[in-house]
Amino acid sequence: MILKLRSVYQWLAVCLVLGSSQVQAFGADGHRIVVAIAKTHISPVTAAAIKGIAGDTDLGQLSLWPDSIRHLPVWEQSKYWHYVSIDDHEQFHNLQRNADGDVLSALDHFYTQLQNPDLSPRQQLEALAFLMHLVADIHQPLHVGRRDDRGGNSIGVKWLDQKKTTNLHRVWDGLLLDLDSKSPEEYGRQLNTTSMQQVAQWQSSTVLDWAKESKALRTQIYNFRPVTQSRRTLITQTYIERNRPIVELRLLMAGVRLAASLNRLFDPKHQQQKQ
Numbered sequence: 001m002i003l004k005l006r007s008v009y010q011w012l013a014v015c016l017v018l019g020s021s022q023v024q025a026f027g028a029d030g031h032r033i034v035v036a037i038a039k040t041h042i043s044p045v046t047a048a049a050i051k052g053i054a055g056d057t058d059l060g061q062l063s064l065w066p067d068s069i070r071h072l073p074v075w076e077q078s079k080y081w082h083y084v085s086i087d088d089h090e091q092f093h094n095l096q097r098n099a100d101g102d103v104l105s106a107l108d109h110f111y112t113q114l115q116n117p118d119l120s121p122r123q124q125l126e127a128l129a130f131l132m133h134l135v136a137d138i139h140q141p142l143h144v145g146r147r148d149d150r151g152g153n154s155i156g157v158k159w160l161d162q163k164k165t166t167n168l169h170r171v172w173d174g175l176l177l178d179l180d181s182k183s184p185e186e187y188g189r190q191l192n193t194t195s196m197q198q199v200a201q202w203q204s205s206t207v208l209d210w211a212k213e214s215k216a217l218r219t220q221i222y223n224f225r226p227v228t229q230s231r232r233t234l235i236t237q238t239y240i241e242r243n244r245p246i247v248e249l250r251l252l253m254a255g256v257r258l259a260a261s262l263n264r265l266f267d268p269k270h271q272q273q274k275q
């Protein structure tokens, strides 16, 4: 068993190194913030179960792994698992879903996998990484995006007065965060001030609710007072100040809900006691 586990960690280390240049979305910082928040809301039993799967691997780093492998041929299909496309007029209940999977089906899949006692250590580690990663992704509003602009990826924007252009998706993946003076872990601690009542309310929701909330944020996301430069939309300080609290709230909600999912999986009694 020890040998088996060691090979899992070696495999993980190789994958993390291989993929480190390709990390995207939510950005790496967003994912780390979500995991940092989740860690404070999991029970000791859950924490022990996770340690049994991941050993001493840094969970923030582990949660980045699904972005780092999406371009590898063997994981090609996984690129569809990070988002769901839905146009403004469409509803989830009769949505034409991608047959190759989407973030909703992937979250269901990996949650169910983690309940399977016959999973190999490597499969458990992969499922845990995907669960941690995708709970964050579904809370990034543009991972529940419109088809025509590919969740904001096709909308070129200019960030303040910088020469370099970027796109709207990246703005919401992490550019809106104020990371200058703090680590993602510190950022998580700073955001992590909410009442138990609020935590309980957020945790009594479904994956579909999370997707619907993300979709409902489009009014704010696309609210550009049409200030353009070089025919690109300009991300102004006003836009940043108005929307930074929204990204931060989504990260907090994702962390709190990730913890609830992990507690339900690994320490169901903890949840029952709280109800």
Ligand SMILES: [Zn+2]
Residues within 6 Å of the ligand: 024, 025, 026, 066, 067, 082, 133, 137
């Ligand atoms: Zn992702």
